[in-house]
Amino acid sequence: MQMLEWSKTYVSNVAGEIAIVLALAMWVTSSYRIRRKMFEVFFYTHQLYILYVVFYVLHVGAAYFCMILPGIFLFIMDRYLRFLQSQRRARLESARLLPCGSIELTFSKSPGLYYNPTSIIFLNVPSISKLQWHPFTITSNCNMEQDKLISVEGPYGPTSSHFLRHELLVLVSGGSGITPFISIIREIIVESTKPDCQVPRVLLVCAFKNSADLAILDLLLPVNAEASNTPQMQLQIEAYITREGELPTEDSLKLLRTIWFRPNQLDSPINASLGNSNWLWLGAIIVSSFVMFLLILGIVTRYYIHPIDHQNNGETYHYSYYVLWDMFLLCACIFIASNAAVFLFRKKENAVEGKQIQNLEVPTPTTSPGSWFQNASTELESQPHQSLVQATKVHFGARPDLKRILFDCKASDVGVLACGPRKMRHEVAKICSSGLSDNLHFESISFNW
Numbered sequence: 001m002q003m004l005e006w007s008k009t010y011v012s013n014v015a016g017e018i019a020i021v022l023a024l025a026m027w028v029t030s031s032y033r034i035r036r037k038m039f040e041v042f043f044y045t046h047q048l049y050i051l052y053v054v055f056y057v058l059h060v061g062a063a064y065f066c067m068i069l070p071g072i073f074l075f076i077m078d079r080y081l082r083f084l085q086s087q088r089r090a091r092l093e094s095a096r097l098l099p100c101g102s103i104e105l106t107f108s109k110s111p112g113l114y115y116n117p118t119s120i121i122f123l124n125v126p127s128i129s130k131l132q133w134h135p136f137t138i139t140s141n142c143n144m145e146q147d148k149l150i151s152v153e154g155p156y157g158p159t160s161s162h163f164l165r166h167e168l169l170v171l172v173s174g175g176s177g178i179t180p181f182i183s184i185i186r187e188i189i190v191e192s193t194k195p196d197c198q199v200p201r202v203l204l205v206c207a208f209k210n211s212a213d214l215a216i217l218d219l220l221l222p223v224n225a226e227a228s229n230t231p232q233m234q235l236q237i238e239a240y241i242t243r244e245g246e247l248p249t250e251d252s253l254k255l256l257r258t259i260w261f262r263p264n265q266l267d268s269p270i271n272a273s274l275g276n277s278n279w280l281w282l283g284a285i286i287v288s289s290f291v292m293f294l295l296i297l298g299i300v301t302r303y304y305i306h307p308i309d310h311q312n313n314g315e316t317y318h319y320s321y322y323v324l325w326d327m328f329l330l331c332a333c334i335f336i337a338s339n340a341a342v343f344l345f346r347k348k349e350n351a352v353e354g355k356q357i358q359n360l361e362v363p364t365p366t367t368s369p370g371s372w373f374q375n376a377s378t379e380l381e382s383q384p385h386q387s388l389v390q391a392t393k394v395h396f397g398a399r400p401d402l403k404r405i406l407f408d409c410k411a412s413d414v415g416v417l418a419c420g421p422r423k424m425r426h427e428v429a430k431i432c433s434s435g436l437s438d439n440l441h442f443e444s445i446s447f448n449w
Helices: 013-028 032-037 039-067 069-086 175-192 211-220 278-309 319-348 369-373 383-390 402-407 422-432
Strands: 092-097 103-108 120-123 134-137 148-150 153-156 168-174 201-208 235-241 257-260 361-363 392-396 414-419 440-445
Touching: 013 039, 032 039, 039 069, 039 319, 069 278, 069 319, 134 175, 168 175, 168 402, 168 422, 175 201, 175 211, 175 414, 201 211, 201 402, 211 235, 211 392, 278 319, 383 392, 402 422, 414 422, 422 440
Parallel strands: 168 201, 168 414, 201 235, 235 392, 414 440
Antiparallel strands: 092 103, 092 257, 103 148, 120 134, 120 153, 257 361
């Protein structure tokens, strides 16, 4: 009988039972097999977290809710601001279709949107699913391309470019694991153009299954790379093709294609939810919404709840209603303050975009994968791409000897970053931690979610 009791004067047992059932459902679907093989089940089940929090708070009561209030308060605010950001349609400018099947999407962004290399962004395609947001690696650099973003909620990433402190930077990638390194190399290219700036030498060791995957190296430079983007850094690329033992024939080569899109008046550049001064706006929202919450809660308690509790008939206010009032007023104050701040920010935002792009599909001869096998022949009309191809050495039918490559690095401080299959990352980590060389400093970048 106690399991089915929803007490009017104390916490609810039923609410706790509902909360634990919801928590178990989310926990079970978080297992590796379900998350990887049945992503839809994992994703939609985890939307139950909203109901879980509601029933959990109903179970623990208003007093305990006040103890965890700061965490819930900041989470709701962050989630709602991200929701407001995601309601604006991003302006897609172009797409580069690589022969290996990968696609680089270029979106228009506000020049004030700043992010560090290796950041990610969440992308939603409403025609596929209005609820699903999938993470994609950002290959662009906000310093090199102030009005371009690649791959729209976010971005999220590290707070600093710590890799710039090394004397030599070794980037080890397998397959699509090269994508976070693209933004790192672009950042170093920008830093190398600054006067009196010391940047690390870079050794990129990348392994691909097929020669068509070499087209990913074209993403090391933006689609509109000019002479000013010519790498001034010391860059060496060692590319390994594991499943092909010889050069492909010219007839089998496919050109990389670039598609430009006409701007849509309903679309807008991607920017931070609260603009360039987002920390100032965020502080104002936090303070104003919390003060508003305390004031309204005090008014409701004094003039509505308190009189009911002190009526002559001895009736007390329902215990669960206290919690419902707390949650309702908390969410309402956050929504009011956030909407007001976002409205004021967007009112000041310059929404006039005069840039017009024709919808053309143009094969780009400077990015043909065949150019990687011809030692920067005359087919390469772009000086930046010439420099890139000249710095590249392609090995067919072989895998990189990581132990030899890392131990041959001649520098006092070598930063080693690995991204790709788990087995490859573990191998690199084992070599760096073997103690045979004290100049290797390892860091892993994983795509596991």
